[in-house]
Structures are given as C-alpha cells and as structure tokens.
Amino acid sequence: MREERSDMSEDEDGGGGSAKSRGGGGAPPPFSDQVLENVLENVLQFLSSRGDRNAASLVCRSWYRAEAQTRRELFIGNCYAVSPRRATERFRRVRAVVLKGKPRFADFGLIPNNWGAHFHPWVCAMAAAYPWLEKICLKRMSVADGDLSLLAYSFPNFKELSLICCEGFSTAGLAVIAEKCRHLRVLDLIEDYLEDDEDEMSDWMSRFPETTTSLESLVFDCVGSAVNFEALEALVTRSPALRRLRVNHHVSVEQLRRLMALAPQLTHLGTGSFGSAAAAIPQGGNNVVDLVNTFAASKSLVCLSGFRDVAPQYLPAIYPVCANLTSLNFSFADISAEELNPVIRHCHNLQNFWVLDTVRDEGLQAVAATCKDLRELRVFPVDPTEDSEVSVSDVGLVAISEGCRKLRSILYFCQQMTNAAVVTMSKNCQDLVVFRLCIMGRHRPDHVTEEPMDEGFGAIVMNCKKLRRLSVSGLLTDKAFAYIGKYGKLVRTLSVAFAGNSDLALRYVLEGCTKLQKLEIRDSPFGDSALLAGLHHYYNMRFLWMSSCKLSVRGCNEVAQRLPHLVVEVIRDRDEDDDGEFVEKLYMYRSLAGPRTDAPPFVKIL
Amino acid sequence: MSTDTGKSSTESEVSGLDYEETELKLGLPGGSRIAGSEPEKKRGFAETVDLSLAGEPRSRDPGDRSTDGLVSGAGKPPAAKAQVVGWPPVRSFRKNALKSCTYVKVAVDGAPYLRKVDLEIYGGYQQLLTALEDMFSCFTVRNYPNERRLVDPVNGTEYVPTYEDKDGDWMLVGDVPWKMFVASCKRLRLMKSSEAVNLAPRTPQGSTSAR
Numbered sequence: 001m002r003e004e005r006s007d008m009s010e011d012e013d014g015g016g017g018s019a020k021s022r023g024g025g026g027a028p029p030p031f032s033d034q035v036l037e038n039v040l041e042n043v044l045q046f047l048s049s050r051g052d053r054n055a056a057s058l059v060c061r062s063w064y065r066a067e068a069q070t071r072r073e074l075f076i077g078n079c080y081a082v083s084p085r086r087a088t089e090r091f092r093r094v095r096a097v098v099l100k101g102k103p104r105f106a107d108f109g110l111i112p113n114n115w116g117a118h119f120h121p122w123v124c125a126m127a128a129a130y131p132w133l134e135k136i137c138l139k140r141m142s143v144a145d146g147d148l149s150l151l152a153y154s155f156p157n158f159k160e161l162s163l164i165c166c167e168g169f170s171t172a173g174l175a176v177i178a179e180k181c182r183h184l185r186v187l188d189l190i191e192d193y194l195e196d197d198e199d200e201m202s203d204w205m206s207r208f209p210e211t212t213t214s215l216e217s218l219v220f221d222c223v224g225s226a227v228n229f230e231a232l233e234a235l236v237t238r239s240p241a242l243r244r245l246r247v248n249h250h251v252s253v254e255q256l257r258r259l260m261a262l263a264p265q266l267t268h269l270g271t272g273s274f275g276s277a278a279a280a281i282p283q284g285g286n287n288v289v290d291l292v293n294t295f296a297a298s299k300s301l302v303c304l305s306g307f308r309d310v311a312p313q314y315l316p317a318i319y320p321v322c323a324n325l326t327s328l329n330f331s332f333a334d335i336s337a338e339e340l341n342p343v344i345r346h347c348h349n350l351q352n353f354w355v356l357d358t359v360r361d362e363g364l365q366a367v368a369a370t371c372k373d374l375r376e377l378r379v380f381p382v383d384p385t386e387d388s389e390v391s392v393s394d395v396g397l398v399a400i401s402e403g404c405r406k407l408r409s410i411l412y413f414c415q416q417m418t419n420a421a422v423v424t425m426s427k428n429c430q431d432l433v434v435f436r437l438c439i440m441g442r443h444r445p446d447h448v449t450e451e452p453m454d455e456g457f458g459a460i461v462m463n464c465k466k467l468r469r470l471s472v473s474g475l476l477t478d479k480a481f482a483y484i485g486k487y488g489k490l491v492r493t494l495s496v497a498f499a500g501n502s503d504l505a506l507r508y509v510l511e512g513c514t515k516l517q518k519l520e521i522r523d524s525p526f527g528d529s530a531l532l533a534g535l536h537h538y539y540n541m542r543f544l545w546m547s548s549c550k551l552s553v554r555g556c557n558e559v560a561q562r563l564p565h566l567v568v569e570v571i572r573d574r575d576e577d578d579d580g581e582f583v584e585k586l587y588m589y590r591s592l593a594g595p596r597t598d599a600p601p602f603v604k605i606l
Numbered sequence: 607m608s609t610d611t612g613k614s615s616t617e618s619e620v621s622g623l624d625y626e627e628t629e630l631k632l633g634l635p636g637g638s639r640i641a642g643s644e645p646e647k648k649r650g651f652a653e654t655v656d657l658s659l660a661g662e663p664r665s666r667d668p669g670d671r672s673t674d675g676l677v678s679g680a681g682k683p684p685a686a687k688a689q690v691v692g693w694p695p696v697r698s699f700r701k702n703a704l705k706s707c708t709y710v711k712v713a714v715d716g717a718p719y720l721r722k723v724d725l726e727i728y729g730g731y732q733q734l735l736t737a738l739e740d741m742f743s744c745f746t747v748r749n750y751p752n753e754r755r756l757v758d759p760v761n762g763t764e765y766v767p768t769y770e771d772k773d774g775d776w777m778l779v780g781d782v783p784w785k786m787f788v789a790s791c792k793r794l795r796l797m798k799s800s801e802a803v804n805l806a807p808r809t810p811q812g813s814t815s816a817r
Contacts, residue, residue, distance in 0.1 A: 165697075191699045222699060239701030249703075276774065308703065309792070311774045332703055356704075382704055384696040413694060439693040497693065522692075 012559040040066035050075050069093055076100065077542050079117055079141065080567065083593040094136035096160075097126065103545050103587060104495075105520055106140060107165060110547055110585070112573060114600050119143045119166075123599075127154035135160040135186075142166070148173035152180035159214075160186035162201060167193040171225060175204035182209055185241070188219040196225050205231040210238075217244035221270045221306060222373025226250035236262045243300075246270025253291065260294045269298070271306030274314055274333075291317035307327035312339050322346030327355040331380045337363035343538060344370055354378040357391040357413065364396035368403025375485030376409040376434075384413070386441045394421030394447075396579035401425035409434035416447040422456030426463040430558075435460050436471035442498040442523075445475040452476055458483035461491070468515075471495035481505035484513025503530035510534035522547040531586075535559065538566055543589040551583040553606075559588065560606035567591045568606040569599070693801070712738065712794040714765065715801070725788045731780050735767065738796070756796060764799040 039097045044066050047053050050073070057067040073096040076082065088094075101117025119141045126133055133155045143166045151158065158181045163169075171194065177187065202545055205227040208215075213235070220227070229251070236242060247256065251272030260266065270552070276287070290315060295301070301321045316596065323346050330340070331354040340355070340363045347353075350371040355363065357379055379392055392414050398421045407429040417439050418472060426432075437457075445452055455475035461467060461484050466488050474478065476499035484491065485508030492515050500506070506526040509516065510533050519541065527550035538544065538559070553570065560568040571585040595605040712721045720743055728734045739756060756765045767779035771790040779787070779794070 105692065107697045108695045109698070110692050191697065193699070313774070333701070334704075376741070380700065381694065381696065382807045384701060384704075388692065413696075438694055442693070477641075497695070 006194075016145035037062050037066050041070050042188075045070040045072075047601040048073075066322065072096060073098070073135075078543045078589050078591075079122065080593060080596050081542075081589060081591045084122045086592065088125045089131035092129065093132075094130050095133060096137075097122075097130075097133065098137045098139075099141060100139040101141040103520065103543055104140070105522065105545055105547070107579075110522070111571065112600075112602055114142075115571070115603065116596065116598055116600070118598060119147045123147045123150050123154070124377035127151075130408055131155065132157055134158060135162075137162040137164070139164040140166065142168045143173070144168050145170055145173035145176070145366035149176045152176045155181075157183060159183055160188075161188065162188040162190070163192050164188075164190045165192065168195065170195045171202040171204045171223070172200075172248075174223075175202040175207045178204050178207040179209075183214055184208075184561040185214050186217040187215070188217055188244075189222055190219060192222050194223055194225070201225045203228045203231065205235060208235050213239045214241055215239040216241045217268075218242065219244060219246040221246045221248050221272070221308075223248045229255055233258060239263075240265075242266065244303075246305060247272040249306075251313055252276060253311070254287070257294050258290055260298055264297050265300055266298060267300045268327075269301055269306070270364055270422045271304065271308075273309040274307045275311040276314075287318055288314060292320065296320040299324075300591065301325070303327040303329075303352075315339060315343060318343065323348060325350055327352040330359075331356055331378065334358050334382060336360070337366065341366045347371055349373060351375045354380070354381055356382045356384050360391045361393055361396035361399065364392060365399040365403075368399040371404060372398075372406075374404035374407055377404070377407065380411075380412055380438055381413040381440065384440070388415065388440070390415045394418040397421045398424050401428035405429060406431055408432060411436040411438075411471075413438045413440060415440055416444070417453065417456070418446045418448050418458035419451060419453060419459075420446075421449075422453070423459040426456075426459040430464060431466060432460070432464040433466050434469040435464065435467060436469070436495070437473055438471065439474040443475045452480070454480040454483065458487075460486040467491060468589065469493040472499055473497060474499075477501050478505040478508070481508040485509050488513050490515055492516060494520070496521040496524055498523045500524045500526065503527055503533075506530035507533045510537055516540075517542045519543075521547070521549060523548040526549055528552055531555050531559060535562055538563055538588070539590050541590065543587065545585075545587050547585040549586075551586055553580045553583055554581065556583055556586055556588075557606050565592070566592055570604045570606060572602045572604075637654075709719075710769075710791055710793050712741070712796070714796040715798045717765075723794070725791060730784045734779075738767065755799065765796040766799050766802040767794060768797045768802065769794050 038052070040063060044053075044056060044063075047056060047067075047070075053067055053071055057064045065181070068090050069092065071091050072094060074087065074091050074094045075098045076087065077100050079099050079101045099119070099122060101119075102111060102115065105111065106115070117140060119138060123414075126136075127150055129256060131154070134157055136151065136158075137160075141163075143163060148169055151161070161177060161181075161184070169192075174187075175188075177184070208231075215235070218235075218239075218457065227248070227250070230252075232247070236245070236259055243266060245259065245263065245266055246268070247259070247270055249272055251259075253274050253276055256271055256274070260269070291420050295317050298321060302324055302478045303319070304318065304325060304327070307330055312335065315335070319342070321554075322343060325347050326349055328347060329352075330352055334356060335358060337359050344350075344363075344366050351373055353367060353374060353376070355367075355373065355378070359366075364379070367377070379396070381388060382391075383389070392412070393416050394414075397412060397414075397417070400410075401421075401424050405428060408431050410429075410432070411434075414437075417437065422437065425435075439453070446456075453472075454477055457470075457472050457476070457480050461470070467488065470484070470488065470491055470493070470496070478501045481500055481504070484494070488494075488509075489512075491513050494509065494513065494516060498520075503526055505524070506521070509519070510530070514537075516537065522545075526546065529553060531546070532555065534544070556568055556570060560566065566588055567590075568588045569586070570583050571587060599605055710723060710725060712723055722733070723737060723741070725734070728737060735756070756767065757763070758765070768776055769779050769787070769791045770776055770793045772792060776795075781787075782790070
C-alpha cells in the first residue's frame with residue numbers, strides 16, 4: 001500500500017517528514033509483515049541523512065513505520081511547519097532534536113520582539129515523549145529559563161545543548177542546566193542574547209557537579225556578564241574530556257593562560273579578551289613569554305577565536321600554533337595588515353578565516369599568499385555603516401580568488417566593488433557553494449565603470465556550478481535576476497536587498513530556481529503579480545520573506561486562498577496602524593500545523 | 607521609518623538610471639571614497655590642539671576635526687543620515703562588540719569594587735570628574751593649576767585620574783581633546799598620586815606613554 005502523497009514534495013529539510021502522515025495508528029500488521037518491519041528497522045537504522053530517510057518513508061506504510069521508529073535525529077527547519085505533538089507522535093525514539101525558529105532577518109531587527117518561535121511547547125511535548133533525549137540544538141528560538149529548567153529535569157541522560165542566536169533566557173537558566181544535567185558533554189552558547197539584570201546574575205559556573213565532569217565543549221563567548229573565574233578554573237581542572245573552550249571577553253589574557261595550562265589538550269579555544277585586565281601597568285615582556293610557552297604546550301589546538309580586546313603585543317604568542325590551525329576567527333580583532341601579517345604567514349593549513357576589514361586589501365593579499373587551502377572566508381566591517389571608509393575592496397577580492405582556489409564559502413562586506421573582480425572570482429573559485437557579497441552602500445554600482453553589478457553576479461551563477469547560497473547587493477537591475485533564474489539551478493537560499501527594477505526580477509527567480517528553499521527579500525520593487533508567479537513553488541520552499549516591497553493585502557490574500565497549507569503572516573511594526581492595503585512585511589511558510597495560535601497582535605495570519 | 611526609506615528607494619529604482627537618491631546619498635556618484643585617507647591618528651590631533659583641562663569649551667570639539675588636514679571623507683559626515691533598520695546586515699551582537707563602547711570601568715586604588723560610567727553622557731572632563739566625585743562620594747575635587755585631583759578627606763590621600771587607552775598605555779586624564787579621550791579610553795583608574803609619578807607629566811604633545 002502506498003502512502004498517499006500530498007502536493008508537498010519532499011526535500012532535504014522535510015519540515016517533519018512527509019505530508020499527511022498517519023502516525024502509525026490503525027490495526028497492527030499481520031505477523032509476517034511485523035517480521036519484515038523488524039528486519040527493515042534493523043536496516044534503516046543505518047540511514048543517517050534525513051533526505052534519504054524522508055525518501056524511504058514514502059515507499060510504503062511499512063517503510064514509513066520502520067523509518068519513524070528508527071529516526072534518531074529530528075530536524076525541524078521551521079518550528080511552525082509542524083506541531084510538536086504531531087512530530088513526537090510520528091517519531092517516537094528520537095535522541096536528538098534540531099529546531100529552528102525565526103527567519104534570518106530577525107537577526108537584523110526586522111522582526112519585532114515577541115513574534116514567536118517559543119521553545120516552550122516543544123520542550124513540553126518532548127519532555128513527555130522523549131525521556132531518553134540526549135541532544136537539543138536550537139537556532140533563533142525564544143527560550144525561557146523555565147524551559148531550560150524543564151529540560152534539565154526531564155531528560156536524565158541529557159548530553160548536549162546548543163543554543164544559537166536564541167534569546168529569552170538568562171544565567172539563571174544556565175545554572176539549572178549546569179546543576180541538573182549530570183552527563184552534560186556540550187554546552188554551546190553561540191551569539192545568544194542573554195537577559196541579565198546586572199543585580200540578579202547567577203553564578204552558574206559554580207553549579208556544575210563537583211565530581212569529574214564529562215564536559216567536552218563549553219562555549220560561552222556571547223555571555224555578557226563575567227563568570228566566576230575560580231569556579232571556571234576548578235571546572236576545567238575536573239573536566240579531563242574538555243576539548244573546546246570559548247570564554248567571554250571578561251576573561252583576561254592572564255586568566256586565559258592559567259586555563260590553558262590546565263587544559264593543554266584543547267583543540268578549540270576562544271581566547272576571550274586577549275588583552276590585559278590588570279589595572280597596573282602591564283609587565284610587558286614576561287607576560288608574553290609565558291603566553292608563548294603556554295601556546296607552545298597546546299599542541300592540539302586547531303581552532304582559535306575570541307581576541308575581543310586584543311592587545312597587539314600579545315599576538316605573537318600564538319605563533320607556535322599557527323601552523324596547525326585550520327580555523328582562525330579574528331572577526332573581533334581590530335588589527336591592521338601589519339599586525340596580521342606575521343600571524344597569517346604561518347597559517348599554511350588554514351581552512352576557515354574570519355577577519356575584520358581593518359586588515360584592508362593588503363591583509364587579504366597576505367592571506368591569499370599563504371592560505372592555499374582556504375575554504376571559508378568572512379570579512380566583516382569594523383564600522384558597519386554605509387558611509388564608512390573604504391578598507392577592503394575589489395582588490396582584496398581578486399587577491400583572494402587568485403590565491404585561494406579551493407574557496408567554497410565567502411562572506412565579504414565592502415564599500416566598493418567591481419564587476420571585473422566578481423567575474424574573476426567566479427572563474428578562479430569554481431568550488432564556490434556560498435557567495436555572499438555585501439556592498440554596504442545601497443544601490444551602489446561598479447565603482448570603476450559605474451555599471452550595475454549584474455554582470456558580476458551573473459558570472460557567479462554561470463561559472464560556479466555548485467552554488468547553493470547567494471546574497472546579492474549593489475546596484476542591480478532585472479538582468480541580474482534573469483541570470484540567477486537561468487543559471488542558478490542549484491540555488492537553495494537567496495538574499496536580496498535594495499535590488500531589481502520590476503516584478504520581472506522576482507518572476508525570473510521563482511520560475512527559474514527550481515531548488516529554491518529560502519528566499520528573503522527586502523526593499524525591492526516587487527509586487528503582487530510577482531508574488532503570484534511563485535504559486536507553483538511555494539510548497540517546495542521552507543519560507544519566503546518579503547519586507548518593504550510593493551505587496552498588498554489583496555495579493556497576499558490570494559496566495560493564502562490558493563495555497564491552504566501555506567501560512568501567510570503579515571507583520572506590522574508595533575507602532576504602525578493597520579496599514580490598509582499595503583503589506584510592510586510578509587512571512588510565509590508551508591505548514592502541516594495550520595495558522596499558529598501563539599501569534600502576537602501585530603501579526604495577522606491571512 | 608523603514609517603510610519610508612523602502613518606498614523612496616524603490617521609486618528611484620523604478621526610474622532606473624537615477625543615482626541621485628538625495629536623502630541617502632553619501633559621496634560621489636559611484637560611491638567611491640577617497641581611499642588614501644588614513645584613519646585619524648590620535649597623536650596627530652594632539653599635536654594640533656593645545657588643551658587646558660579646566661574650562662574646556664565644548665565648541666572646540668567640532669572644530670578639532672576641521673583643524674587637521676585630512677580630507678573630510680575621513681570623518682563622519684556631519685549631517686544625520688537616514689538610518690535604515692538592519693542595514694548593513696550585521697548582527698547586533700557583533701555591532702555591540704565592535705562599536706566603541708563608551709562604558710568604561712572605574713577603579714580606585716585601594717577600593718575593592720569597580721564602577722562603570724558611560725563617557726558619552728558627559729560633555730567634558732569637568733563633568734566627568736564631578737560625576738566621579740559624586741560616585742565615590744568620599745572624594746572631593748581639589749583644583750590644581752593644571753590638573754584636577756580627587757582627595758579623600760578622611761586620610762588626605764590624593765588620587766589622580768588616569769586612563770588606559772586603546773594601545774594599552776596609561777595616561778593622565780585630560781591630555782587629549784575630550785572626544786578623542788572618549789574614543790580611546792578603555793578604563794579609568796584613580797591612581798594614588800604617589801604612584802602616578804611614573805606616568806609622564808603632561809606635555810603639549812600629550813600622548814607619551816609610561817612603561
């Protein structure tokens with residue numbers, strides 16, 4: 001018997017699996033079928049990729065059930081695509097959950113607070129359904145201390161917690177996790193926003209078990225408040241399995257040295273401030289020598305980050321580990337090319353490099369000269385405004401493309417760029433999977449020819465045949481989008497801002513990019529007729545975001561009516577009145593759960 | 607506000623070739639900046655400005671920036687630009703970590719606690735010191751001809767306000783123009799005068815460092 005199919009096709013992300021699932025209720029299968037299912041389970045347990053699993057679940061009812069019983073990791077790309085109850089009813093033996101909430105533009109303040117993505121209903125459902133849960137990874141979810149508490153009390157075997165770009169919790173929640181999760185191996189807090197009242201901070205570092213811990217990874221560089229350093233030192237001392245430690249900027253370089261001495265086995269280190277906290281005049285030479293020796297003893301280090309307040313005289317201390325580094329994050333280090341050069345010169349094995357544009361084109365040239373194995377580069381602006389000084393430009397981009405032929409992923413913020421440089425990169429770096437170029441001045445053309453940046457981005461989609469993620473910027477006409485639609489056949493994620501001339505641009509993309517999953521657009525002149533051009537595709541996508549475009553309620557309503565399994569949210573800014581016809585922010589996504597019941601007043605679901 | 611800028615930018619886009627988006631325009635068409643302009647060096651400023659600590663007039667500050675010979679592109683455009691929400695797309699965590707955070711810690715030699723002040727709310731050194739006086743209420747400010755010192759009336763110990771700048775050097779408060787001080791000050795320390803002799807005395811050039 002074949003499982004009935006809906007209009008929603010399967011893709012890698014599945015929002016919880018195939019559509020119209022039937023939980024596994026009904027009469028039990030006959031004995032021989034049961035045997036077959038047991039055999040099937042034994043086989044299917046080896047399937048790890050969720051794409052493969054989704055496909056297997058569609059073969060027939062028997063396979064559907066067997067797959068559901070053997071899926072250990074549950075990936076929910078959009079927490080509103082399926083209800084917690086439905087997910088936990090279908091997949092009953094899950095040990096690890098990945099859950100993503102808000103759309104990415106929330107990171108840039110485009111979504112008002114309290115929009116949603118609450119962890120609460122999920123943790124409640126999981127607490128009941130998955131007593132043996134070991135891992136939770138949340139991205140852009142709203143997590144309360146109470147949720148962390150429930151987590152800590154509900155899962156006796158809990159091992160790994162990763163919170164990425166989450167908000168709503170505080171050190172009080174961390175304290176409960178530390179205290180109650182006795183088998184904790186991983187506590188990774190990455191770019192979260194902690195609610196912490198200066199007067200009510202919790203000494204969470206002291207709450208870890210006093211016996212030897214199983215901690216392998218402790219990442220808290222985003223925690224704004226200082227931790228109890230003595231407790232941290234003691235924790236590191238009794239955590240022999242610790243391999244990854246990223247401390248926050250309150251940890252001084254002297255304190256760091258002490259931690260490193262206690263944990264020479266570290267592979268990943270976030271250095272905190274890397275500056276001196278001492279109120280006294282720094283002792284200069286002695287401190288650096290000690291630090292060099294400490295780094296020299298850390299023979300396993302492959303990943304360095306932090307450097308939040310880096311004092312340049314301490315930088316040479318990392319020379320001993322440079323040759324082993326595969327990943328270096330200098331993106332908070334305000335250093336010049338002169339300061340970068342002696343470090344990067346040694347980093348022959350570097351694959352991931354994040355840096356600030358303070359190193360300028362010369363710094364990037366130095367990177368290109370040494371880091372022949374570079375796979376990922378991110379260049380961030382020290383002054384993220386439209387009118388900051390030129391520091392990196394087309395020159396740096398070309399240098400990187402010529403030196404780092406294996407580049408797969410680039411994020412590059414700049415004030416000026418040329419088509420020629422982007423074309424050059426498209427030819428030199430054929431392995432590019434992710435190309436994100438942010439020319440910070442809106443509508444800015446090629447600074448030499450004054451032409452739009454159409455040809456550059458066109459070359460990227462044409463020449464980089466593996467491209468899956470693209471962010472465009474600068475002055476762009478509809479032509480750029482014609483290129484994207486024509487050549488961007490593998491593109492799954494597309495970010496557009498301040499670009500295009502007319503509806504045609506969006507049409508090209510919706511009609512051409514057959515693998516498009518995630519489309520986020522802001523401040524571009526696309527209206528209802530373009531929106532309606534994508535009706536054939538929206539069920540294949542995780543979401544569409546459009547803000548400050550030319551959409552009207554009428555157009556959005558039509559989409560909502562024609563596609564009943566799409567949730568169409570119109571989001572107002574808090575202090576705006578009901579705008580009538582004009583839609584300022586549209587967020588729409590396929591869902592098995594129907595309109596959500598937790599929408600705040602400024603969200604209208606059509 | 608984002609509504610307005612969104613609409614206006616899209617309207618100019620519809621007209622196609624118009625680069626003169628007036629309210630958002632920054633520099634030359636094509637947006638090219640004068641790449642040669644170097645970031646301000648504090649020593650350059652100190653050389654051009656002679657500062658007396660007491661009674662520093664506020665109106666100096668905008669003037670300071672124009673006395674240097676750099677192309678105006680090096681400084682920020684004086685007119686308030688229309689800010690677009692969320693552009694450029696840099697996460698607030700990163701923005702907050704990188705921006706010149708004007709909150710600095712204030713330490714007092716011998717006191718076990720630290721306080722924090724936001725330098726941006728003060729108009730100049732005078733106000734800052736008054737605030738410190740309020741904060742560490744045991745102090746009174748004593749005026750010397752070229753300096754201010756804070757005095758603990760209980761034991762008569764004198765404290766000199768010092769600060770650590772971005773380069774890690776410890777300087778006497780008051781050496782550089784106020785704005786430059788705000789930009790470069792990382793922490794304040796009220797140092798006992800007896801220890802402060804190690805710091806170089808104030809010179810017209812200002813920014814010598816002690817080692």
